[in-house]
Amino acid sequence: MDVKDVIINQDAKLRDALQLLDKLGLGILFIVDDFEKLVGVLTDGDIRRFLLLNGNLDNNVKDVMNTNFFSLSVDSDNETILNNINNKIKVIPLVDDLGKIVDYASINKLRRISISAPLLEGNELLYVTDCIKTNWISSQGKYVRSFEKLFSDYHENYSALAVSNGTVALHLALDALGIGEGDEVLVPNLTFAASINAIIYTGATPVLVDVERDSFNIDMDNIEKHITNKTKAIMPVHLYGQSCDMDKIVAISKKHNLLIIEDCAEALGSKYKNRPLGVFGDAATFSFFGNKTITTGEGGMVLFKDSVVANKGAVLRDHGMSKERRYWHDFVGYNYRLTNLQAAIGVAQFERLNEFVNAKRKLAESYNETLSKYSFFQIPVEKQDTYSSYWLYTFLVKEEAPFTREELMNYLSKRGVETRPVFYPLHIMPPYKLFGNDENLKVSSDISVLGMSLPSSVSLSVVETNYICSCISSFIDEIKG
Ligand SMILES: Cc1ncc(COP(=O)(O)O)c(C=O)c1O
Incomplete structure (x- = not known):
């Protein structure tokens, strides 16, 4: 219901107000003056009491309204709203600086809780301001170098x-490693499409491999049957922050002489055997899109094991131009640079990486506690030797559940909680049909239908988390009747 529908002028007749209350069923009207300023609220109870005292429906609303009402600023967050909703105050008007009513909140109409929002309250503004004040806003500048150094130090000195x-980042990694036409690259069937797209850009052929039902990651027992004499590389994707079994992948790659490019877009801060993901192969890539664990708005990073390949990557990133001879091009390169402005945000974000990962892990604990009460949910598990950053908390609504994933998602959406379904399996989409075969890709198809993600922002408050968990519990109670 739009707030405009619930507003009535203080000079309106009580009869009209009562009719409106009856029609809307919200139990409250917001009363405004001629300047649209909120001057009172009116409930069914206010009118009933007025009539019992011999009041008359021809009176004006202003004779009856409650002027001693509670309101909040329209900027209030869900935590403040939830803390103020109680048995007496069920609907809260939200006002702007001038006291005009802009919106309202109730337990069923909270501010939206987004799936993954950035938190930019550290040194981001300070460092970006520094870029502007010093005029270093393009891709040269100290923050690009600092950001790269922070990454290198964190990842066992990879370049x-x-x-x-x-x-x-993925395309540059593949290109610098020499992957191209005639090569085959193994990639999981369940991932964001950027993983497979980057392989296709190089002219190589992606080969889709099914995933494990518990980790959602590339299925080790399935890999070898896809290896041919054209297979050049494997691209494990650590989906939703869960680590692949890197020992097994390294063993297979050694046996078949394959390159490894880890797609860590969703897994910064995750570990395998206490080592950060990204240090198990020849290259690894990261994303700093706005919904990622750390963000630069748009941005990415490539790690290379071999410094010679890294130097080639650096040339390819800068138009393929020689580092020694300006405007001399040894390769067809790209402009894939990050700006100093973006890197400044990245440095500030990286300073808080541990804090962010801890917050996500704590959030996962709360979700696990609620969901594990029900046998029809499959909650994420950290497999042996893995440590997840829980980039997006993702679980399955099993087939035996007395409701569908869509029903749960709709219920949460109506209560202001944003959720996401798991990715489509790549092989069912037109550009990728060629690269996979239905019979071999059953698990990724199942997960895609059953999986969903819950809000995973590091800024989520305890009150918001409890609210999401209680919405899930209420949904199940309602289903069970
Ligand atoms: C697994 C995976 N790989 C690659 C990417 C691509 O990153 P970007 O959006 O920064 O291009 C994403 C991003 O969203 C991703 O989830």
């Missing part, structure tokens, strides 16, 4: 190259 997003 780091900052790039414009996680998709070009």
